[in-house]
Amino acid sequence: MKAYTMFDVVKMKKEHPCHKGDAKFQIVRLGADIKIRCLGCGSYIMMPREKFDKQLKEVVEHRDSLIL
Numbered sequence: 001m002k003a004y005t006m007f008d009v010v011k012m013k014k015e016h017p018c019h020k021g022d023a024k025f026q027i028v029r030l031g032a033d034i035k036i037r038c039l040g041c042g043s044y045i046m047m048p049r050e051k052f053d054k055q056l057k058e059v060v061e062h063r064d065s066l067i068l
Contacts, residue, residue, distance in 0.1 A: 004027060007063040008060075008061065009026050010024070010025055010026075010057075010060060011025075011056075011058050012056060013057050016043065025037060026063070033046050033049065
């Protein structure tokens with residue numbers, strides 16, 4: 001299991017259909033479900049933690065705040 005926290009930038013196995021973010025997302029909510037934001041188009045995706053852990057490829061960058 002890879003360690004991640006709020007606002008980290010992560011790379012997923014599948015990229016977002018917008019093809020702008022190179023499969024990079026920022027974590028904006030942690031809990032039983034995890035909400036991530038596409039860094040390409042700004043869309044939000046919510047998924048169960050179990051699915052997120054399977055789809056996570058790597059933690060790219062540790063951040064302290066939201067990227068606008």
